[in-house]
Amino acid sequence: MGGDYFALCLALEELARVDSSVAITLEAGVSLGAMPIYRFGTDEQKARWLPTLAAGERLGAFGLTEPGGGSDAGATRTTARLDGDEWVINGSKTFITNGYSCDLTVVAARTAPELGPKGITLFGVESTKEGFQRGRKLDKVGMEESDTSELFFENVRVTDAEIIGELNKGFIHMMQKLPQERLGCSVSNLAHAKQILLETLQYAKDRQAFGVSIGSLQYNKFLLAEMFTQIEVCEAFVDRCVEAHAAGELTAIDAAKAKWWSSNTQSDVLDGCVQLHGGYGFMNEYRVARAWRDARVTKIWAGSNEIMKELIGRDLGL
Numbered sequence: 001m002g003g004d005y006f007a008l009c010l011a012l013e014e015l016a017r018v019d020s021s022v023a024i025t026l027e028a029g030v031s032l033g034a035m036p037i038y039r040f041g042t043d044e045q046k047a048r049w050l051p052t053l054a055a056g057e058r059l060g061a062f063g064l065t066e067p068g069g070g071s072d073a074g075a076t077r078t079t080a081r082l083d084g085d086e087w088v089i090n091g092s093k094t095f096i097t098n099g100y101s102c103d104l105t106v107v108a109a110r111t112a113p114e115l116g117p118k119g120i121t122l123f124g125v126e127s128t129k130e131g132f133q134r135g136r137k138l139d140k141v142g143m144e145e146s147d148t149s150e151l152f153f154e155n156v157r158v159t160d161a162e163i164i165g166e167l168n169k170g171f172i173h174m175m176q177k178l179p180q181e182r183l184g185c186s187v188s189n190l191a192h193a194k195q196i197l198l199e200t201l202q203y204a205k206d207r208q209a210f211g212v213s214i215g216s217l218q219y220n221k222f223l224l225a226e227m228f229t230q231i232e233v234c235e236a237f238v239d240r241c242v243e244a245h246a247a248g249e250l251t252a253i254d255a256a257k258a259k260w261w262s263s264n265t266q267s268d269v270l271d272g273c274v275q276l277h278g279g280y281g282f283m284n285e286y287r288v289a290r291a292w293r294d295a296r297v298t299k300i301w302a303g304s305n306e307i308m309k310e311l312i313g314r315d316l317g318l
Contacts, residue, residue, distance in 0.1 A: 004246060005246045006242065009187045013188070014191075015188075016191035018195075020143070020291070020294045021142075021145035021294060022146070023188045023192070024097060025098060027181070028060075028097040028146075029053065029060045031177070032061065032106070032181060033059070033104060034050060034054065034060050036165070036177055039173075039176070040164050040173050041124075044161070049124060058103035059103055060103070060106070061096050061105045062105070063099075063108060063151055065093060065096065066092065066093055067094050074116065074117030074120070074171055076109065076110050078090065078091025078092065078153060079109055085159060085160075087123065087157070087159065087163075090155060091109065092150060092152045093107070094135075094138075094151075095138070095301075096148065096151050097147075099135075099151050100147035101147055102127060103127050104124060104126050104127070105125050105127070105132075105151065106125075107124075107125045108120055108170050109122075109123060109170075115168060117171040118168060119168050120170035121163060121165075121166075121167050121168055122173055123163060125156060125162065130155075131153060131156040132152075132153060133152040133153075134149055134150070135149055135151065137149050138150070141293055141297075142290070142294035142296060142297065175252065178303065179245065179250050179251070181302050182303065183245055183250065183259070185259055185298060185301070186255075186261075189265070189266040189298055190231060190262050190265070190266065192294070193270055193291075194231050196270060196273050196287060197228065197231060197273060199273075200272075200276050203276065204220060220276060227268075230269060231269060238262060252311065253312055253315045256303070256308040256311045256312055257308070257312060259303065259308055263295075263298040263299045264299065266295045266298060267298070267299060271292065273288050274289065
C-alpha cells in the first residue's frame with residue numbers, strides 16, 4: 001500500500017485492541033515472512049513473492065524454532081545439503097506462527113555444519129514443494145485465532161534461486177531482522193493491555209460493592225493509578241524505539257529492552273485487571289480473561305525475556 005513503518009505500527013495497534021491473535025498473525029506474516037525477502041532477497045525473489053504476500057493472497061511464516069532448540073537460534077539442526085545443483089532440506093520446526101496455513105516459509109537450515117552458527121542459510125520454501133509437510137495445529141493455552149504448528153521437511157529440493165540473502169549468512173540476517181520483530185511485539189503488547197485496562201476502568205466505575213463503585217475504594221484506585229502509569233511510561237519508550245527504527249537507528253539492545261519490558265508490563269497490568277473483575281475475570285466470556293491468557297506467551301516468543309536480559313547484560317560489559 002506504500003505505507004511506512006508507522007503505518008504498520010498503527011495497524012498492529014488497532015488489531016491488538018480487538019484481538020492480539022490477529023495482530024500477531026499480521027506481524028508474523030510481515031516482519032517474519034516477508035521482511036527477510038524485502039531486506040535480503042534478490043529482485044527476482046521480491047517480484048516472485050512479495051506482491052501476493054503484501055496483498056494478503058498468500059501468508060508467510062518463519063521457520064526457525066526447533067524441538068530441541070528453543071531460544072538458541074544458532075543450534076539449528078535442520079540441514080540443507082548440496083546435491084548437484086539442488087539443495088536438499090531435511091529437518092523439522094515447531095511453534096511456527098502461521099505454520100498451519102502459510103504458503104511460504106523462510107527456513108533456517110544448516111548448510112555448513114562445521115561452521116556452527118556461521119554455517120546457517122535462509123531458504124524460501126513454498127508449501128507446494130514435495131516433501132514439505134505440516135504437523136498438527138498445536139493446542140495452545142491462548143492466542144487461539146493465530147495458528148501455530150510443526151513443520152517437517154523430508155528431502156525438500158530447492159535451488160540457489162530460493163536462497164534468501166547470502167550463503168552461510170543466515171544467522172547474521174536473522175539477528176538483523178529480530179529488532180523489528182521484537183519492536184512489533186512491543187507495540188502489540190501495549191495496545192492490547194491498554195485497551196483492556198480502559199475497559200477495566202469502566203468496569204470499576206460501574207461495579208458496585210459496599211454501596212460505592214469498586215474503583216473508588218482506595219486500594220483499587222491506587223492499583224488503577226499504578227497500571228495507567230506503567231502503560232504510559234512504557235509507551236513513551238516504545239514510541240521512541242519506533243521513531244528510531246523508522247530512521248534506521250534502532251539498536252538490538254533497545255529492541256530487547258522494549259520487548260521484555262512491554263511483555264512484563266502487559267502481564268502485570270492484565271493480571272491486575274483480572275483481579276479487579278473478581279470472579280468474572282476468570283470467566284472466558286469476559287474479554288479480560290481471554291486477554292490474560294493470550295498475553296502470557298509474549299514473555300516467551302521472539303526470544304524469551306531471559307534472553308533479552310542476557311543481551312542487555314552483555315551490552316553492559318558483563
